[in-house]
Amino acid sequence: MINLEIHLYGKLRKYTENQDPRKESIKKIQVETGTTIREALKQIDVPSEEVGSNIFLNTEYSSLDRPIREDARLGVFPDDMNLLYKWHFRKKET
Numbered sequence: 106m107i108n109l110e111i112h113l114y115g116k117l118r119k120y121t122e123n124q125d126p127r128k129e130s131i132k133k134i135q136v137e138t139g140t141t142i143r144e145a146l147k148q149i150d151v152p153s154e155e156v157g158s159n160i161f162l163n164t165e166y167s168s169l170d171r172p173i174r175e176d177a178r179l180g181v182f183p184d185d186m187n188l189l190y191k192w193h194f195r196k197k198e199t
Contacts, residue, residue, distance in 0.1 A: 106135040108176045109145055115183040120151050134144040136173060143169040146181065165195045
Protein backbone atom coordinates (compact mmCIF):
# COMPACT_ATOMS: atom_id res chain seq x y z
CA MET A 106 0.00 0.00 0.00
CA ILE A 107 1.03 3.57 -0.75
CA ASN A 108 0.60 6.46 1.69
CA LEU A 109 -0.97 9.43 -0.07
CA GLU A 110 -1.35 12.90 1.41
CA ILE A 111 -3.95 14.89 -0.54
CA HIS A 112 -3.96 18.68 -0.17
CA LEU A 113 -7.23 20.20 -1.33
CA TYR A 114 -7.61 23.90 -2.13
CA GLY A 115 -10.46 26.35 -2.68
CA LYS A 116 -13.95 24.88 -2.80
CA LEU A 117 -12.47 21.36 -2.60
CA ARG A 118 -11.77 21.98 1.10
CA LYS A 119 -15.32 20.87 1.79
CA TYR A 120 -14.12 17.27 1.32
CA THR A 121 -11.86 17.53 4.40
CA GLU A 122 -12.52 18.10 8.08
CA ASN A 123 -10.87 21.56 7.91
CA GLN A 124 -12.45 24.23 5.72
CA ASP A 125 -10.59 27.19 7.23
CA PRO A 126 -8.57 28.77 4.38
CA ARG A 127 -5.89 29.84 6.88
CA LYS A 128 -5.09 26.21 7.62
CA GLU A 129 -4.22 23.21 5.49
CA SER A 130 -7.01 20.94 4.24
CA ILE A 131 -5.44 17.51 4.00
CA LYS A 132 -6.74 13.96 3.63
CA LYS A 133 -4.39 11.06 4.30
CA ILE A 134 -5.27 7.76 2.69
CA GLN A 135 -3.68 4.56 1.50
CA VAL A 136 -4.02 3.32 -2.07
CA GLU A 137 -2.76 0.37 -4.08
CA THR A 138 0.31 0.85 -6.27
CA GLY A 139 -0.81 2.01 -9.72
CA THR A 140 -4.00 3.70 -8.50
CA THR A 141 -4.64 6.77 -10.65
CA ILE A 142 -5.11 10.24 -9.26
CA ARG A 143 -8.73 10.13 -10.45
CA GLU A 144 -9.33 6.89 -8.50
CA ALA A 145 -7.69 8.29 -5.36
CA LEU A 146 -9.90 11.39 -5.49
CA LYS A 147 -12.97 9.21 -5.98
CA GLN A 148 -11.97 7.27 -2.85
CA ILE A 149 -12.39 10.49 -0.81
CA ASP A 150 -15.59 11.45 -2.69
CA VAL A 151 -14.13 14.33 -4.72
CA PRO A 152 -15.99 14.41 -8.08
CA SER A 153 -13.61 14.81 -11.02
CA GLU A 154 -16.00 17.44 -12.49
CA GLU A 155 -15.00 19.80 -9.66
CA VAL A 156 -11.27 19.32 -10.19
CA GLY A 157 -9.46 21.81 -12.39
CA SER A 158 -6.49 21.14 -14.61
CA ASN A 159 -3.98 22.02 -11.89
CA ILE A 160 -3.03 18.78 -10.19
CA PHE A 161 0.44 18.22 -8.75
CA LEU A 162 1.84 14.83 -7.77
CA ASN A 163 5.08 15.34 -5.81
CA THR A 164 5.26 18.88 -7.30
CA GLU A 165 4.92 17.63 -10.91
CA TYR A 166 2.03 18.94 -13.01
CA SER A 167 -0.05 15.80 -13.60
CA SER A 168 -3.13 14.43 -15.31
CA LEU A 169 -6.01 12.74 -13.49
CA ASP A 170 -5.04 9.48 -15.18
CA ARG A 171 -1.46 9.45 -13.89
CA PRO A 172 -0.75 6.36 -11.74
CA ILE A 173 0.66 6.74 -8.25
CA ARG A 174 3.65 4.44 -7.77
CA GLU A 175 5.16 5.51 -4.43
CA ASP A 176 4.33 7.39 -1.24
CA ALA A 177 3.27 10.82 -2.45
CA ARG A 178 1.90 14.27 -1.85
CA LEU A 179 -0.94 15.35 -4.11
CA GLY A 180 -2.02 18.99 -4.51
CA VAL A 181 -5.43 19.50 -6.14
CA PHE A 182 -7.04 22.80 -7.16
CA PRO A 183 -10.71 23.19 -8.16
CA ASP A 184 -11.97 24.12 -11.63
CA ASP A 185 -12.47 27.76 -10.56
CA MET A 186 -8.80 28.20 -9.54
CA ASN A 187 -6.96 27.36 -12.76
CA LEU A 188 -3.42 28.65 -12.98
CA LEU A 189 -1.16 29.23 -15.97
CA TYR A 190 0.76 25.96 -15.64
CA LYS A 191 -1.02 24.37 -18.57
CA TRP A 192 0.50 27.01 -20.86
CA HIS A 193 4.07 26.46 -19.71
CA PHE A 194 4.42 22.83 -18.58
CA ARG A 195 3.46 19.47 -20.01
CA LYS A 196 1.38 17.17 -17.82
CA LYS A 197 3.01 13.98 -16.60
CA GLU A 198 0.92 11.03 -17.71
CA THR A 199 3.10 8.23 -16.31
